[in-house]
Amino acid sequence: MALLQISEPGQTTAPHQHKLAVGIDLGTTNSLVASVRSGEAQTLADINGDHILPSVVRYAEQGIEVGQAAIEHAVIDPSNTIVSIKRLMGRAATDLKSLRQSSPYEFSISESVVPKIKTRAGDVSAVEVSSEILKSLKTRAIETLGDELVGAVITVPAYFDDAQRQATKDAARLAELNVLRLLNEPTAAAVAYGLDTGQEGVIAIYDLGGGTFDVSILRLKQGVFEVLATGGDSALGGDDFDHAIADWMLQQSGCKKIPTPSLVRLLMREARSAKEQLASVTEVNVKVELDDFAWQGELTRSQMQALIEPLIKKTIMACRRSLRDADVAVEDVLEVVMVGGSTRTLAVREMVGEFFRREPLVSIDPDKVVAIGAALQADVLAGNKPDDEMLLLDVIPLSLGIETMGGLAEKIIYRNTPIPVAKAQDFTTYKDGQTAMAVHVVQGERELVDDCRSLARFDLRGFPPHVAGAARIRVTYQVDADGLLTVSACEENSGVEASVDVKPSYGLTDSEIETMLRDSMDHAEDDMHSRMLREQQVEADRVVEALDAALQVDGDELLSEDEKANIAQARNQLIEAKAGDDSEIIKAAIKQVEDACADYVARRMNSNIRNAMQGHSVEEYAGNEQE
């Protein structure tokens, strides 16, 4: 077999190289980056030794500040200092009213449905602000780890809908981070605990962060994490505790004036500090002074508990619901994992423990556990653990539907269906001679379209007229492993098609992202060229390496001589192209190899499954039939 002997000097397969990949917890209040180093997942610190990066971005006179530097200016420069931006991710301008956030920012009124915040650096979207946080974490990782990253696993609340996930991916793209996978935060926490302690059974993950609450019911078995159900509230978190306490302080002070943004900030800071202190003491003395406002008073632990109890009860309700969705009784839950800084609040631990009737797990730092789990998953996805058995199976958090006559939402994919998933549904026309149909994609559990989130609209046009009810329009929803949706529609009699990647109105279009990337790049043209060339060369190596490895395993078994010759030819052309300096030619040659291998790849993927199903012993069958 000549094919496998082709090898160029210096091209022998390199010894297994550790690929650098990180896990990022992009949180409402705080963000973290972690990586697996010498076999252990650790969060990475900045030069000051701080692991936690406050998710705060300030558009200052002299440039952009992220984290602690920005937070220090939150009180003096509130309108240019952006906090809790995660709450705006994937939200439309019309959603802002429903967000219970007394926001100090000024929103710019624009044509675009994406809300933009006015800053001295111009109008910025949530995606742009988030990308600044990601850039900061990426820089930290590269400086700490000493090399470029192959990619990142970024966590999102399990309850994030399609628009919010898409916005997160857009932010990563803008930060020039390769997203290996979007991972649900609770699943990441389970990864951290599961791998460390080898748990098997049903586990509840209670994740109360600064601005979001999630509960997930997972089953861990034989290295597979299966999400049975998820629930929560994407606008409820520890910030709301602070709000409740701050409101109480304001009420106690007897101040009748509407507080200024600076005072709101200060009250929130004091409320937060009081809450944190009350985790270890039973009473705190609070003093708030700003301009003409002054208040001093006591807050006891039980007073605080009374203030936040209604909020905690809301989370317990979501727990009940998720257990019901998962068809799991409270007694079946083996462990409850606590995630998120707000689970340090004692009242939370107590009420959760009471509901699940067991002491919740708190052995891993609740602020770091998600980033650590994401780092472990990133390490596996980057290919550093080829023999690792870990596999995460996720579900879709909210049902996906389509608008039908009368403004009703008909569900096409039900929530908690494992992803990826594809579902097709047939529709027909209701008028004679109709040649177009509008497709309105919605997400949510309610019956009426108006109560669901609108994700996208598109038209299927130009199919031949039929009498009413005779056209056959098949609408297909495909959700990928990141939970992102693509919808296509086809009139089956004529074959007329239309499709849309559901990059909802709240995300950014591809061209917007490209423009932003170009604007932000101060590289010279040549740099861009050499970078693209280098990228294509690396890609070419990867393709050849993967092909050779595959051929060695089953080339003889799955390919005819003609097919082998074809593939060998394309492979040689690619090696030739790679020696040149034109990235476009390399790209075309890669494409050619991929085309030549198309059937081969398909056969391999099928035989892959066959192999997985082989080796079921005879006894196993005998055992079944006796039942």
Place this chain on the structure above:
Amino acid sequence: MTTDILTQNFFELFDVPVSFEVDLDLVQQRYRELQKAVHPDKFVSASDQEKRISMQQTSWINEAFNALRQPVERAIYLLKLKGVDLNLENETTMDAMFLMEQMEMREALSDVQSKDDPLAALDDFSVQIKNKMQAMAANFSIAYEDDQLDDAKELIRKMQFMQKARKEVDELTAKIEDELF
């Protein structure tokens, strides 16, 4: 050379006998084995073509898993394999007794909120529905094995009725819980 899994029926795919009685533990076990072979996480740095195939195969396996593990879905799929397509919207003939029972249950359900302990009453409903579903499933299995496909079809329709009732009970439970907390 190799069969395309997308053309296999769900039972073949999971390597279990074509029957209404399935070993759910085995189905789960097979599901994990299949997922480990095809899931997109195993193809993160693969070519676009491999990623696409992986997504199609995983979607197919997920669809199969959903159909196999849920009794009503499984029953519908078995009839589909026999060439019986349930045109559920257009065929609603149902025996009068069953419909009467259904109406009585709906009435009782609408009174539930005036009960002393509505949640306990709803739990009773859930148990009743579950028991009826189990009995119907057992009857379906017999009808299917005896090739009494019309009976089997009728049973599926009844089970769907019960499924809807269960959903209503669940929704009502959630609503009452919301009011209590």
